[in-house]
Amino acid sequence: MITAELFAIAAFADGKYSQAFPYFGGERRGAPVQAFVRIDDRPIRLRSKIYNPDYVILQDPSLIGIVDVLQGLGEDGMILVNSELLPEEIGLDTKARVVTFPATKIALETLGVPITNTAIMGAFSALTGEITIDALKPAIEEKFTGELGEKNLLAATTAYERVRASL
Amino acid sequence: MGKKAVIEGSMAIAIAVKQARPHVISAYPITPQTHIMEFLADFVANGELKTEYLRVDSEFSAASVAQGAVAAGSRAYTASASQGLLLMTEVLYNVAGMRLPMVLTGVNRSVGTPVNIQPDHQDTVLFRDTGMIQLYVEDAQEAYDAHVQAFRIAEDRDVLLPVLVCVDGWTISHTFEPVEVEEQEKIDAFLPPYKPLYHLDPKKPYTFGSISIDKDLMEFRYLHEEAIQGAKAKIEAIAREFEKTFGRYYGGLTQSYKTEDADIVFVAMGSIIGTLKEAVDELRAQGKKVGVLKVRSYRPFPVEEIRAALANAKVACVIDRAISIGFGAGPLTIDTQAALYGPNAPQVLPFYAGLGGKDVELKHVAEMVAKAEKAAAGEAVSAEPEYVNINWNLVS
CATH class of the missing domain: 3.40.50.970 (Thiamin diphosphate (ThDP)-binding fold, Pyr/PP domains)
Structure with missing residues (x-):
């Protein structure tokens, strides 16, 4: 949910309208959770869940095979998976673009803990341009103060630069 | 500012x-x-x-x-x-x-x-x-x-x-x-x-x-x-x-959205209004005369405003996010029907939607409108409340 929240704040900083919301059944830490983000050039009124996403971000690759992470993702879409494996190695059968990125590794390098929100956002920004890295900065600073903010910003920019270098 | x-x-x-x-x-x-x-x-x-x-x-x-x-x-x-x-x-x-x-x-x-x-x-x-x-x-x-x-x-x-x-x-x-x-x-x-x-x-x-x-x-x-x-x-x-x-007005007792020339008007409360407004714009682009009446004040109930907003409508689709178990319609439907009672009232079609968080998508709104269009054209349709997006496999 933190990722979705930060995306919504960043998109707004980019001059767009945004909406982020969780799907809550009865969650507890460690259980699979879903969160949704809409970004648009006009105010967003639609309140339903997102069934045909343009992008899927999968923070925990162990969910592959347990949850249908590709559900509703079209051929023109993209799934970004937090994994050190190559896209063809993670067992996703889809015509959509599959991208892997070692967000946990980056998070451990920069934050010292395996919390991947900001690293995966940096990677997503570099891959899609849907939100700019400049907009991520105020979003992260709003959410995290002091040293934690600096570290998370480092996680995002490190991820961003690594993806940029690989493209 | x-x-x-x-x-x-x-x-x-x-x-x-x-x-x-x-x-x-x-x-x-x-x-x-x-x-x-x-x-x-x-x-x-x-x-x-x-x-x-x-x-x-x-x-x-x-x-x-x-x-x-x-x-x-x-x-x-x-x-x-x-x-x-x-x-x-x-x-x-x-x-x-x-x-x-x-x-x-x-x-x-x-x-x-x-x-x-x-x-x-x-x-x-x-x-x-x-x-x-x-x-x-x-x-x-x-x-x-x-x-x-x-x-x-x-x-x-x-x-x-x-x-x-x-x-x-x-x-x-x-x-x-x-x-x-x-x-x-x-x-x-x-x-x-x-x-x-x-x-x-x-x-x-x-x-x-x-x-x-x-x-x-x-x-x-x-x-x-x-x-x-x-x-x-x-x-x-x-x-x-x-x-x-x-500089912002979300309505007083009610808020009308494109109801003036609408044959079919949704009556609803709460966050579903956003989805309905979005659906109305899509349906209007297809030439369908649809509108939304947001009931903002449930008590006091806006009897006069509902009558006025629905004066020219053929069908009112009332969406309830609650059920009055034992009556056969939801509270908003019951109140709306009572407010409209009289010889010139539009036909009321009741719907249960969003109970317990059940999602309501644009396609569900379109389905409700399809039913209302039949009623507006004079075809006989059931006045029983419809459970929108229900999983019949679980209840059969």
């Missing part, structure tokens, strides 16, 4: 409450209301809000503390959801009967059993006959605006009634979206400090909630009904004054 930022719906409500400068806040946690009270606790802890913030032992106490505080002449606030609101019921009848202008938020969540933490209106429609004012909002911005207005409405000398602001849990309370927050000075000017007409004071004693037997109980009820009917004009006037001051 206010400041516009992406914030959580619960934060929008907490800021509105903070800016209303309540003397007393009583808090007892229940999902999905808890964030509001946590944010308010943060405001107290960091010095942004000076108030008597009381953590109590139940929702019954939360309502009772706020009741006592308002009776003593202060501005007080509390919030709850679902079973927590139900536990407040006994107190809230007293708050309304004593004509105490308390403001509380009902963060809509279904009612057990079965246990469900997701939104519908089963918890707040229960308060239909308490004599409280009930406002339903469609997004986080309206949640902010309506809370500021709620204190003005409640404390109006001609009203003096509690206002329950109903906000769909998760869909609004836990969603991040752009919200414009106004400057404190402007809120202060719009909402001056509460000056009670009567309050508890040992030097000038009054009795609140005294015994009233057959000689005057009915007379109290008469005055209560008169007050809430009179509140209709105040709700509209205060919404218009808010618009003049801050």
Whole structure:
């Protein structure tokens, strides 16, 4: 949910309208959770869940095979998976673009803990341009103060630069 | 100018409450209301809000503390959801009967059993006959605006009634979206400090909630009904004054969206309104004459406004997010049918949607319109309520 929240704040900083919301059944830490983000050039009124996403971000690759992470993702879409494996190695059968990125590794390098929100956002920004890295900065600073903010910003920019270098 | 930022719906409500400068806040946690009270606790802890913030032992106490505080002449606030609101019921009848202008938020969540933490209106429609004012909002911005207005409405000398602001849990309370927050000075000017007409004071004693037997109980009820009917004009006037001051108008008792020339009009409350407006624009692009009537004030019920908005419609699709088990229609349908009763009324098609958080997508709205089009064309369609997006496999 933190990722979705930060995306919504960043998109707004980019001059767009945004909406982020969780799907809550009865969650507890460690259980699979879903969160949704809409970004648009006009105010967003639609309140339903997102069934045909343009992008899927999968923070925990162990969910592959347990949850249908590709559900509703079209051929023109993209799934970004937090994994050190190559896209063809993670067992996703889809015509959509599959991208892997070692967000946990980056998070451990920069934050010292395996919390991947900001690293995966940096990677997503570099891959899609849907939100700019400049907009991520105020979003992260709003959410995290002091040293934690600096570290998370480092996680995002490190991820961003690594993806940029690989493209 | 206010400041516009992406914030959580619960934060929008907490800021509105903070800016209303309540003397007393009583808090007892229940999902999905808890964030509001946590944010308010943060405001107290960091010095942004000076108030008597009381953590109590139940929702019954939360309502009772706020009741006592308002009776003593202060501005007080509390919030709850679902079973927590139900536990407040006994107190809230007293708050309304004593004509105490308390403001509380009902963060809509279904009612057990079965246990469900997701939104519908089963918890707040229960308060239909308490004599409280009930406002339903469609997004986080309206949640902010309506809370500021709620204190003005409640404390109006001609009203003096509690206002329950109903906000769909998760869909609004836990969603991040752009919200414009106004400057404190402007809120202060719009909402001056509460000056009670009567309050508890040992030097000038009054009795609140005294015994009233057959000689005057009915007379109290008469005055209560008169007050809430009179509140209709105040709700509209205060919404218009808010618009003049801050530039936003989400409706008074109702809000009409493209109803003027519509053959088919949706009647609904709460966050589903956004999805309906979006659907209406799509359907109009296909040449279908569809509109939405948002019922913003469920009590007092906008009988005249509904009649006027539906005067030229052929079909009214009423969407209930609650069920009156045993009647065969939801509360909003029952009330709307009663309001429309007469020879020129449009045909009413009732729908249950969004019970227990069941999702409503654009395609479901289109399905409802397809049924309504048949009715509008004179074809016979069932007037039984339809369960939108139901999984028949689970009930067969």
